[in-house]
Amino acid sequence: MLNFSSSEPLTSWTLNNQPEISAATEATTTEVANPAELAKQVNELAAGSHDLGIMHLILNEGDAILKLTFLILVLMSLYSWTVIIYRAIMIYVVSAKSKQHLKILNSSAYPSYEVAYQAMQGNSPIKELVGAALNSEQQYTQAQGALSQAIDYAEYLQRNIRYGLEKTTNSQDGGLSVLATIGATAPFIGLFGTVWGIYRALLSISATGNANIATIAGPIGEVLVATAFGLFVAIPAVLCYNVFIRRNRVYARSLDGFAHDLYNSFLMQSKK
Template identity: 45%
Template structure:
């Protein structure tokens, strides 16, 4: 089967389906590559930042040393130490000092974690949407192609197997392409979701240690 024949003999709807499938495939693989690179950098940055924090004598020193690292643990350290300093430097009667230090740090660390991990959500909605809709879009293209192929065959009066197999076979390619686009999107969504969950668990474990160290930090 010649895929080029679809663009030569297909109508606007069928051609649009194939172009949409192509766009979905490009988006899927772009998201996969970008997210894999970001997770790889985040994992390496977390390892480096955690070592710096654990080896530092004070959290202020740790926050300064991880300033150039763009990783979740480094960002959480800087923001948490900044929140701790803001609390200590805040005057009496302010909203910051209205809460005990423990509750203030818990809220601040939780909010920082949510904001930090939110940047790893990019492209996930697109992968989920592509994985869910691509097979149905491909099936729509197949149904549309078969419908018009049968109409053309009935108008031409040629009912041989050769006359039927060619147009219908080209229409069935739409379903195959829909699956070809959807399967990588679904697999990538599950893998990247698991990767984000792992990063979140590592960040959560570090946050508990950081919280304890901040509570015991000397003024």
């Protein structure tokens, strides 16, 4: 038979043992909270260890072949941007000088081509064509005997103006073939880096026997960076190449019209 009698009241026992219960509860809570906190710290460390920058991927994760691939892409990018900036500056300078020299030719303050040519400051395709026409007239006049018997003045003038026109238009296209080459080859060089990174990832998987994140994170990162960098190099080169080519074609047509008018003007002067 149960005996409910006790020398110590129940209320007294509960109050006396409350600190022990609280301590046990706190210990249990600590034991439950510690794994969660530990898991959080592990996740933070893991995230930090996989936060790989581009330079880290190239310098620490890549091999010699991948580093060479990125070096080629960097050099191509630097060269293409050098050509782009230089071409843009030259287009602006040539356009400004051409407008200035055309204004001098159309001005009544310069009665002849010789005076207008001497007044032109700097270089432009307009000045080069006028200089070619003036040299043709001077050379043909000085060599009246043999030269006049061998070739007609109109044909001689046309050849010299045409030669000056071709020389001018060719100088406007300088460096554009390099932009076209970079725009065509840079994506394939980046693709080579992609294929090589996948190959290295497969080698890592076969060597370790398991396809976990730690094994393939570096090579896969190299794959993505190589592809993106190849496109980064190619896209500006292709866009600027198309812009420059279109501008040069329009400018070449305007120069061709000016050369035709210049030829007719010198030919009419020779008949006076």
